[in-house]
Amino acid sequence: MLLNAFHMNCVSHIQHGLWVRDDTRQLEYTQLEPWVELAQILEKGCFDALFLADVIGLYDTYRGGPETSILEGMQVPVNDPALLIPAMAHVTEHLGFAFTSSVLQTHPFTFARQISTLDHLTRGRVAWNVVTSYLSNAAASLGLGGLPSHDERYERADEYLDVTYKLWEGSWEDDAVLRDTQRRMYADPAKVHPIHHAGKHYEVVGPHLCEPSPQRTPLLFQAGSSTRGRQFAAKHAECVFIVTSRSSLSGSASIIQDIRTQAVRQGRRPEDVRFFQGLTPVVGGTEAEAKAKEAAFIEQANMEGSLAHMSGSIGVDLGTINLDQPLATFDFQSVRGSVKGLIESSPDKSATFRDLIRSRMLRQFLTGTPEQIADELQAWFEAGVDGFNLVYTVTPGTFVDFIDGVVPVLQARGLVQRAYAPGPLRQKLFGEARLPKRHPAAAYRRG
Template sequence: MSIRPLHFSAFVMNTTSHILQGVWRRPEAGQTNFNSLDHWVELAKILERGRFDVIFFADVIGLYGDYGGSYEKYVHSGLQIPSNDPSVIASAIAYNTTDLGIAITSSVIQEHPFNFARKISTLDHASHGRIAWNIVTNALANGARNFGYDELEEHDERYRWADEYVDVAYKLWEGSWDDGALLQDRERGLHGDYAKIHKINHVGTRYRVEGPHLVAPSPQRTPVLFQAGSSPAGRDFAARNAEAQFIITPGPEQARVLIDDTRRRVVAAGREPGDLKFFQGLHFVVGSTEAEAQRKAGELDDAIDLDAMVAHLSGAVGVDFGGYPLDTPLGDIGHTDGVRSIVDWVQQSVSGRAATIRDLGLLQGRNSRVVGTPETIADRLEQWRAAGVDGINVVNATIPGSYAEFVYHVIPVLQDRGLAQREYSPGTTRKKLFGSDLLPERHPAAAYRGAFTPVRA
C-alpha cells in the first residue's frame, strides 16, 4: 500500500528572531533582511523547488509580558520586535510563485471582520486561490491594550469572540454573492446581477455588519482555515472551523493522543475526521553523517540565547522569570498552574537534581528538534506519520539556510520513500490539500450559501 505524502509548511515570521532566539547573530543568518521583499521571494522560490505546500507566517500584535520588569530583553534580542505585517507582502510572494500556499496569521482583535474579509478575498483573487488564514484570538495583554482594551479578555471568551468573527466572515465570503453574480456583459451593459448580490445584515454581540461583501467570490471563496490552539476551547473551535491545526507535541505518541481527541470533536461537530489535518512543528539539524549532525547541533546550542528563549516562554505563559538567575530551581518560583506544568515538563528532561531556569531555556531550544542524516530524519518522520500527523511545520534556525538544506538534502529522500510529493497537483491550495476549491457542505460556513437569496414564488 502506498504511503500518502506528508504536507510541508515553512514556519516563518516577518521579524528577525522568531522561535530559536539568538541564532540571527550567525553570519549565514539572513533573517535580519526581513524588511526586504527579495528576502521573502527568494525563500518562497526555494520552498516551491521543494514542493512545500505552504509558507506560514506567524504574527503578533503586541509585546510579550515583561521580563525582568520590562520589555528591554525583547528589544535587545530582536525577539519579535520589530515585527512587520505579513499580509502586506503576500501579493509579492504570490506574484513570484505559482503553487505555494500563503498562510497569514490575523487576530480577531486587530481588524474589523468586514475589512478583513475584503482584504483576504482580494489576496485570494491575486494569488489564484492560494491564501490561507491562521485564526488567532490574541493572548498578549499588550496586544489588547494596543487596540484600546483595558485588559485581556478571559480565555474562553476570546473563543466566543472568534466564533462571531468567523461567522461574519463566512456570511460575507459564502453568502453575500451567489454564483454567477458577476456578469461583465459588454453587449447588454450589465456588469452584475443585482438579484444575486445580498446584504447580510449581521447583528451580534460585538458586530453589526450590513453588507454586501464588496469583492466578488474568489477562487476559494473562504481561505483555507488554519488554527493553533490546543486547549479544550481551542480544540472545540478547531473541530468546528479549522481545516489544518498546528501542534507542538513532545513525541509521536503524545501527538496521537491529541489528534485522536480532536478528531472525535470534529465528528461531534458534524464533520468528517479527515476534514482537519494536523501539522507538527519540528526543526531539523541535517548532516551527511550522524557525527556531523551532532556537531552542528552543538554549534546551534552554542548560538542560542538561553536567556531570550526563557524570555519568550516567560511572556507566553505570563510568568516573569527574568528576575531570577538562570540556575534558579524552577520549583522555587511561584505556585501558579502555569509554573507547575512547566516544572513538570522540564523536570522530565533532567535526572538526579532539580530542574532550573537554564534547563527551561535548553529544553525550549531543543524541543521538537530532529538531528541526523536525511535517512534518519526520514525514519523519524515515518514515525510521526504513523501517529496520525498529516504534515510538518518546519521551524527554521536561519533563513534561507534551514529551508535550503531541508529542500536540497532531505526532501529527495522523503520523495523516494513516498513521504513528500514530487509535483504539485493543479488548482487552489484547498484543492491541493483536500481535492476541492470550496469548503465542503458539512462545514458551518457552507450553511450561508444561498441563505440571503430572496425566496421567489
C-alpha cells in the same frame, strides 16, 4: 505528508539569538528579495505552503517590560505578514501562503475584503491562521481596556467567523458576476446581498465588497490546544498546528483523536481536519556533522530572548527565577502552576532551571542525516500527523538543507509529492476548491 515552512516577518521568530550569524538573512526581513527567494526555494522543494506567524503586541512580561524583547529583536520589530504574499505569489505558481491574523486586530468586514483580495491575487493560494491573541499589550494598544478572558476571546472568534462566512459565502451568488460588455452589466444587483448581521460584538450590514474569489473562504488554520481551542478547531479548522514532545507520539495521537471526534459531532468528517507538528530540522551529511551544527546553534542561541518569549507565552515573569538554582531546591508553594509544570517535566531534578530551558530548546530540534530525519518524520506520519510546520534556525539555509537532503528521501519513499496537484490551495490539500457542505460556513450559501 504535507510540508509547511514556518516563518515570521521579523528579526527573530522561534530560535532566538541566531540572527547574529553570517549565514542567515534575518536582518533583511524588511526587504522583498529574501522573501521572494524563499518562496522560490520552497516551491522547488514541493512544499505545500509558507506559514507566516504574527503577534499584534509586545512580549513585555519578562523582567516587567519589553526591553529584552526589543534588545534581542524577539518578535519585535515585526511587520505585517499579509503584505509579503502578493510578491511571493507573483514568482510562484503553486506554493500556498498562510498568514496569522487575530480576531481582535481588524474588523471582520475589513478583514474579509483583505482576504478576498489576496485570494484573487494568488489565484486561490491563501490561508488564514485564526488566533485570538494572548498578549496583554495587544489589548492595551487596541484600546480594549484589557485582554478579554480566554473563553470570551473564543466566543468573539466564533462570531467573527460567522460574519466572514456570511460575507465570503453568502453575499454574492455564484453567477452574480456577468462581465457583459454588450449590455454594460458587470454584475447583477439582484444577486448581491447584504448580510444584516447583528450580534454581541459586531453589526455588519454588507454586502461584501469583493466578488467571489477562487476559494471564497480561505483555507483555515488554527493552533489552540486548550479545551475551548479544541472545540473551536473541531467546528472551524481545516488544518491544526500542534507542538507535542518528540518522545511522546501518543500525545499527538490523543490531540488528533479528540479534535476529530468533536468534528464528527459537529457533522464533519475526521479527514476534514489535517494536523501539522512543529519541528526544527538540523540536517547534516553525517550524524556527527548534524550534531556539531546543533551544538553551534545551541551555543549561539540567546537565553534571554527565549525566556522573554516563554514569559509572554505563559504569562509568568521568568526573570524573577534564579536560573542556576537546582530544580530540586525549588519551593513549589512559591512558584506559579505553569512554572511548576516546567520543573516537573524534567526527570533530572539535579539540573538547574537554565539546564531545563536549554533542554526544552534541544527538544525542538530534529537532528541527523537525511535518512534519520526522514525516519522520524515517517514515525510521526504513521502515528497520525498529516504534516509538519518546519521552524528555521537560519534562513533560508534550514529549508535549503531540508529540501536538498530530506525531501528526496521522503519522495523516494512515496511520502512527499514530486509535483503539485492543480487548482487552489484547498483543492491541492482536500480535493475541492471550496469548503464542503458539511462545514458551518456552507450554511450561508444561497441556492
